[in-house]
Amino acid sequence: xxxxxxxxxxxxxxxxxxxxxxxxxxxxxxxxxxxxxxxxxxxxxxxxxxxxxxxxxxxxxxxxxxxxxxxxxxxxxxxxxxxxxxxxxxxxxxxxxxxxxxxxxxxxxxxxxxxxxxxxxxxxxxxxxxxxxxxxxxxxxxxxxxxxxxxxxxxxxxxxxxxxxxxxxxxxxxxxxxxxxxxxxxxxxxxxxxxxxxxxxxxxxxxxxxxxxxxxxxxxxxxxxxxxxxxxxxxxxxxxxxxxxxxxxxxxxxxxxx
Numbered sequence: 001x002x003x004x005x006x007x008x009x010x011x012x013x014x015x016x017x018x019x020x021x022x023x024x025x026x027x028x029x030x031x032x033x034x035x036x037x038x039x040x041x042x043x044x045x046x047x048x049x050x051x052x053x054x055x056x057x058x059x060x061x062x063x064x065x066x067x068x069x070x071x072x073x074x075x076x077x078x079x080x081x082x083x084x085x086x087x088x089x090x091x092x093x094x095x096x097x098x099x100x101x102x103x104x105x106x107x108x109x110x111x112x113x114x115x116x117x118x119x120x121x122x123x124x125x126x127x128x129x130x131x132x133x134x135x136x137x138x139x140x141x142x143x144x145x146x147x148x149x150x151x152x153x154x155x156x157x158x159x160x161x162x163x164x165x166x167x168x169x170x171x172x173x174x175x176x177x178x179x180x181x182x183x184x185x186x187x188x189x190x191x192x193x194x195x196x197x198x199x200x201x202x203x204x205x206x207x208x209x210x211x212x213x214x215x216x217x218x219x220x221x222x223x224x225x226x227x228x229x230x231x232x233x234x235x236x237x238x239x240x241x242x243x244x245x246x247x248x249x250x251x252x253x254x255x256x257x258x
Contacts, residue, residue: 061190061215064125070136073128073197075205078167078177081225086166094209099193103162103230106153113209116195119143124190129258130219140213142194146187148229154183158231161186162238163212166225169245179223180235180243180254181214190215193226218256220246 081087089097094113102108123141145161165177185191192213195202202208207224214221221244235241240248247254 058189059216061126064127064137066125066139068125068137069139069198073136073138073206074134075203076130076132076219078169078224079205081167083166083168083173083176083225086225086227090204090208097209099210099226100228101148101152101230102228103232104155104158105231106155107151109148109152111148113195116143116193116210119147122189122192124192124213124215126190126213126215128219128222131252131256139196139198140192140194141196141199142192142210142213144189145191145193145212145229146189148193149186152231154231157233159183160232160235160243162230162232162235162243163223163226164228164230165223166227177223177225177245178239179212179221179245180238181217181221183231185214185216188214188216216257218258220244220252221256 098110098112099116100108100110120143121141122144123139125137125139127135127137129135160180160182162180163178165179167177169175169177181191190213192215194207194211194213195209197203197206202211207226210226211224212222212226232238235243235254239245242248243254244252246252
């Protein structure tokens with residue numbers, strides 16, 4: 001993708017009304033300037049502040065009916081991770097897969113897929129909005145992240161949940177996808193660790209065996225192929241310090257609220 005993608009164009013149209021088209025005409029050059037990067041950062045902070053001020057903490061993303069389901073829920077990004085460990089787990093039907101939850105928690109835990117499926121589940125029909133411009137409505141079933149947080153008991157210092165995944169994003173197999181959300185979104189009722197799509201086990205192309213659904217944000221925040229969740233006090237020590245693969249290396253916004 002280009003360094004200034006559709007998400008940032010959409011963002012600029014919000015923070016620079018009336019002048020965004022002129023700026024976007026030279027966006028590739030602007031992306032290299034320190035003042036422009038600072039503008040994007042400040043604008044993102046303003047967007048987050050306004051979004052949180054206008055929308056109550058427990059506000060729900062729109063939910064739909066089964067009549068609204070998209071006939072096809074496409075895959076985006078990785079569709080079959082070139083990761084030897086994940087491939088071995090997939091070949092065993094994920095019977096030896098486990099989700100690690102640790103960091104700033106009182107009781108670090110590991111959860112097998114069977115254990116997650118045995119927990120109280122939530123089903124929600126929501127729209128997935130991709131930064132590339134497409135949308136699809138799917139029926140997701142899984143464990144609310146809040147249920148796991150209640151189990152591990154975050155410490156008072158925990159401010160973010162970081163999600164580590166199995167899908168390599170570069171030629172280097174160690175370059176694995178990662179994302180993060182704050183604890184407000186982590187506790188939200190619709191933030192789901194999904195193991196089913198449209199009533200069937202989550203397909204490989206859509207993130208099997210487990211993926212994140214954070215319904216009030218754009219699709220790149222919905223990390224697939226989950227392996228570990230770590231609670232932290234700051235994002236500074238996580239890779240490039242901006243909270244996610246696309247944020248660190250490609251200039252995406254950390255907060256992608258919709």
